[in-house]
Amino acid sequence: MENRCMPxxxxxGTEFIFYVLSPIFLLSLRRNPTVGLLISGIVISASSLANGWGMWYYNFPPTQFLWKQPEMFNPDYIKHHILMYIKxxxxxxxxxxxxxxxxxxxGFQAQTQKRQRSxxxxxxxxxxASLTGFWALYGLYPCLQAWNWPIYHYFYGATHRTVFSLALSWLIYACHTGIGGFVNTLLSHRFLLPLSTLSYSVYLFHMIPVVFTYLLAPFPIIFGTKWRMIAHCGIQLAISYFFGTICTMVAELPALNIERIFLTRNVKKATLKPLSTHADHEVQTQSLKSNNIHETSSGTVSPIMGLSTPSPA
Known part of the structure; x- marks a missing residue:
């Protein structure tokens, strides 16, 4: 794709654009939730309609196919990638x-009284959430089988990513509000914490071991059993996390520490006000008042800062 080394x-870049545009939605939600929801709904609908229109205009499949491209769709993989897939x-x-x-x-976190869910x-x-998530993942089956369902293909291509995000939103919502059950227990396990920390570096490196393991394997690759396929993917995952760990230790964590240093340099430090000319007299007066109070309460006064010490039994 345009001679990029890591396509x-x-x-x-796509997510950076989303990050730049996010204040439009967040500020509108804060100032007027109704307007914010309306703007969000319009943009989501427009994006979905644009997906469907692009599929119809270019005759693209609902998503990219790296294998078994049905003949009824435009076979130009690169064109699909550049014009629609990454936009x-x-x-x-x-x-x-x-x-x-x-x-x-x-807003839920700020509530003092949480409503009990039935x-x-x-x-x-x-x-x-389970049904919609399953459909978002496996609803591509009619397209892979080259079934002539154009309306279904347009609908799936236009909505499957948003539908999958809604299914994940329920998962996050359930775990955050205490109704996640064993799913929350599993996903919150401390074993997954280091794996989540390495996720970005693994994303950067994962394709390299994937490509090399396929190049080194005898062609065509025949998976006699599912276990061989699982082992093949497990090797790729292990290599990805190995190089991801190195990348995190060498580049990501040092960069985060440097960023933290620069961001905390401008934090205002507490400054001491200069003492007045009558400061000694004021301190002595305050110390005498404190000593009198402690003498009446405990009977013994410490000579240091007027703090009372307990009387011996």
Whole structure:
């Protein structure tokens, strides 16, 4: 893709654009929640419609296919990648869903009295989130089978990313509000903390071991069992985390520490006001008053700073 050495890092630039645009939604939500929700809904809808229109205009599939490209779609993988797959206007929907979730959870955290959720509400939420998440992942099956369902393909391509973000939003909401159950216990396990810290570096390096393991493997790769496929992916994951750890220790953590140093340099330090010309007299007067109070309460006065010491039993 345009001779880039790490083409999978396109999402960093895309997410930076989302970060720059995020104050528009957050400030509108803070000043007028109704207007903020309206703006967010309009942008999400416009992004989804743009996805559907792009699929129809260019005859692109709902998402990129690295394998088994159906003949009824435009086979130009590079064109699809450049024109639609990496463009922020087609991907901003899930980001706005995350902003709305964060806005709601911030208000929930500030509530003094948390409303108890009913079992019906919890069951309905988990059911809908599970079904929609499953559809977002596996709803591509009709397209892979080259079924001539154009309306379905347009709808799936336009909405599946936003629908998946909604399913994840329920998961985050449930874990944050205490109704996550064993899912929250599993995802909050301390074993996952270092893995989450390394996630960005692993993202930067993961494609290198993936490509090299496929290049070194005999072609065609035949997975006789599922365990061989799992082992193949496990090797790629282990190598990715190995190099991700090195990258984190050498580059990411030092950069974060340097950033923290510069950000804390401008913090205002507490300054002492200059003493007045009658400071000695004021300190002595205050010390005598404090000594009198402690003498009446405990019977013994410490000569240092007028602090009382306990009387011997």
């Amino acid at each position: 999978w890092t396109w999402y960093i 922020p206007q087609y991907r901003i929907g899930p980001y706005i869903v995350g902003l709305l979730l964060g806005y709601y959870l911030a 079992l019906k509400f919890i069951f309905t939420g988990w059911t809908i």
